[in-house]
Amino acid sequence: MTDVKSDIARGWLHEGDCRLADMVAIVEQPTELSEYPHAAAIDHNTVVYDCDHLRSVVSDPDSRLAVQAELAHAFLDGPGVIAFQRAFADTTIIDRATAAFQAMIAEQHASGQAAGDHYAKPGHNDRVWNALEKLAIAEPEVFVEYYGNDILALASASWLGPGYTLTSQVNVVNPGGLAQSPHRDYHLGFMTVARAEQYPSHVHLLSAALTLQGAVAHCDMPIESGPTMYLPNSQRYLLGYLAWRRPEFKEYFAEHRTQLALRKGDAMFFNPAVFHAAGTNQTTDVYRMANLLQINSPLGKTLESIDHERMCNAAFPAMLNMKAAGASAQEVENAITATADGYAFPVNLDRDQPIGGLTPDCQADVLRRAVVEGSTADQLHSELRAYANRRITTGDLTT
Numbered sequence: 001m002t003d004v005k006s007d008i009a010r011g012w013l014h015e016g017d018c019r020l021a022d023m024v025a026i027v028e029q030p031t032e033l034s035e036y037p038h039a040a041a042i043d044h045n046t047v048v049y050d051c052d053h054l055r056s057v058v059s060d061p062d063s064r065l066a067v068q069a070e071l072a073h074a075f076l077d078g079p080g081v082i083a084f085q086r087a088f089a090d091t092t093i094i095d096r097a098t099a100a101f102q103a104m105i106a107e108q109h110a111s112g113q114a115a116g117d118h119y120a121k122p123g124h125n126d127r128v129w130n131a132l133e134k135l136a137i138a139e140p141e142v143f144v145e146y147y148g149n150d151i152l153a154l155a156s157a158s159w160l161g162p163g164y165t166l167t168s169q170v171n172v173v174n175p176g177g178l179a180q181s182p183h184r185d186y187h188l189g190f191m192t193v194a195r196a197e198q199y200p201s202h203v204h205l206l207s208a209a210l211t212l213q214g215a216v217a218h219c220d221m222p223i224e225s226g227p228t229m230y231l232p233n234s235q236r237y238l239l240g241y242l243a244w245r246r247p248e249f250k251e252y253f254a255e256h257r258t259q260l261a262l263r264k265g266d267a268m269f270f271n272p273a274v275f276h277a278a279g280t281n282q283t284t285d286v287y288r289m290a291n292l293l294q295i296n297s298p299l300g301k302t303l304e305s306i307d308h309e310r311m312c313n314a315a316f317p318a319m320l321n322m323k324a325a326g327a328s329a330q331e332v333e334n335a336i337t338a339t340a341d342g343y344a345f346p347v348n349l350d351r352d353q354p355i356g357g358l359t360p361d362c363q364a365d366v367l368r369r370a371v372v373e374g375s376t377a378d379q380l381h382s383e384l385r386a387y388a389n390r391r392i393t394t395g396d397l398t399t
Contacts, residue, residue, distance in 0.1 A: 011200045015193050018243040020252060027233040027256070031079045038067050040085070044258035045232040047074045048083045051151050055089070058154055068158035071269075075159050075212070079232030080271035083260055087151040087216065087267035094265050097146050098218045098289060100139045101170045104128045113350070125177050125278075128170035129349035131291065133393055135168070152214070155269040156295045159212045163298035169349075171278070173226055173288045179280040182231070182253040185272035186211055186294060186345075188241040190358045196241045204241055208273035210300055214293035215269075217262040225286040226279030228268065229257040235273035244275055253277075308341045309384050312367050315339045316380050319371050332371060340364035352390040363387055 031045045038057060040050040058064040074082050088094055105126045128134065136143040147166070156164050183189055188196045188207040196204075221227040231253050234240060243249045253275055262268070270276065272294075281288055315335070323332050341363040352360040366387050370380040 011202070012197070013201050013204060013239055013242055014197060015239075015242040015246075018239045018246060018249070020248045023234065023237040023240070023243065023249070024252065026236050027231055029233055031232065035078065036070055036074060038070055043083070043260060045079050046081045046083055046230070046258065046260060047079060048085060048260075051084050051086045052089065054084075054154075055150065058150070064154070068154065071155060071158035075235075075269075075271045077236070080235040080274040081230045081232050082155070082269050083262075084151050084155070084267040084269070085263070086265055088149060088265035091265040093142065093145050094216070094218055096139070096142045097135065097291070100135055100142060101128055101131060101218070101289065101291075104131070104134055104138070104170070105172065125174060126170075126172040129353075130167070130393060131170040132166055132168035151267060152216075152293070155214065155267075156212060159209075159269075159271075160295060160297045164212075165296045165298060167294045167296065167346075169292045169294070171290050171292050173278055173281045175281055175284050175286065177226070177281045177288075179226060179229070180277040182229070182250055182257070182275045182277040183244050184241055184275060185213055189244070189272065191241075192358075193242055193245065201238065204238060207241070208235060208271050210297045211272050212293075212295045213270050213272045213274075213276075214267060214295065216291040216293070217264055217266045217268075218289040218291060219264050219286065221262040221288055221290075222283075222286070223259055223261050223279075224282045225288045226281040227259055227262055227288070228290075229253075229259050229277050229279050230270060231257050231275040234275040235271040240273055240275065249275075308339065308363055309388060311339045312363065312384055313377070313381055316367070316370060316377060319367075320374065323371060333368075336364055336368050336371065340367045346391070348391055348393055360390070361387070 031042045031047065033039060033042045036042075036047050038049065038054065039047050040053070041048045054067065058067050071082060074080070105128060108126070108128070135146070156166075187210060188199065188204060199207075215228060217227075237243070257275075257277075259279060260268070319332060319335055319339075322335065344359040344362040347360055363384070366383050367380070369375075370383065375383075
């Protein structure tokens with residue numbers, strides 16, 4: 001990451017510190033093939049691997065570690081973007097998974113359900129949220145063969161180590177579908193600038209190490225179909241989570257972003273801090289389907305299991321009394337933070353979509369509103385049950 005001269009010495013970043021020139025000095029550095037001895041080529045500053053060759057190399061444990069170290073270097077200190085040609089040597093499994101995903105989309109259309117997008121206007125594409133679980137339930141044999149793919153595992157473990165957790169969101173950009181806005185991704189990329197500024201600078205560094213983004217091409221994707229646009233090296237700009245909404249950064253992205261045409265069965269993986277966006281589908285006949293993978297580190301979980309909902313219901317009357325007795329707003333907020341889950345994820349995006357913002361409410365928001373509005377205990381209980389119901393993938397929670 002770049003060493004920006006600002007208030008960073010005190011551990012905090014501010015949007016006002018963002019300077020396009022600082023990022024330009026980083027992203028215009030070329031990617032050298034000599035740094036990636038197992039790669040086949042450098043294409044538009046992106047490291048490209050030929051998986052027909054790579055599969056034989058990584059069958060040896062020592063060679064596998066060497067390749068993983070190379071991939072990690074590319075994600076962290078290199079361009080941040082890696083293309084894997086022929087990640088799926090046999091694309092019949094891609095076709096079988098595509099058929100399953102198309103059936104899910106057809107079912108969504110028949111039910112009148114619309115799936116929103118974090119960074120694009122509604123209606124320009126089709127989404128299948130939690131496609132991982134849905135595929136496992138609908139087509140378990142397809143699921144195990146698809147996710148048995150070793151290139152997916154190789155890339156994931158190279159950045160996150162063992163024990164990572166997969167999530168999958170199928171995205172279809174239909175003919176005429178417009179491009180997304182350039183952005184960074186989960187975690188800090190899903191926050192407003194004001195919220196991201198509240199996290200110290202070391203968390204801005206840490207956020208990108210907690211996830212890895214991937215995409216498997218489920219059809220041929222010529223450039224005119226709008227495959228994902230990237231700004232290689234942009235993950236190394238420390239203030240990027242505060243900068244990507246700024247117009248000068250968007251303009252630079254539009255002028256300097258790269259795109260790679262993909263074939264069915266190819267895969268792309270990239271550091272979530274890379275500025276990126278799905279492109280405009282300028283074709284009339286390509287329904288561009290990609291299986292978007294958001295892979296998560298196993299290291300972000302609590303030591304103990306905690307029933308926050310039970311705590312909210314138990315502590316709520318005391319919070320109302322605390323407020324009525326004249327406690328400061330900060331003291332009440334501190335109590336809410338200690339009681340409720342303050343993070344909106346994980347969530348069932350079929351039931352609680354990011355409409356009107358990048359994230360749905362967290363449990364603490366539900367409790368906070370109840371305290372502010374002076375709700376009854378029964379009202380809070382019902383709100384918390386509804387909140388919990390929006391986070392399960394099947395059935396209802398009623399007790």
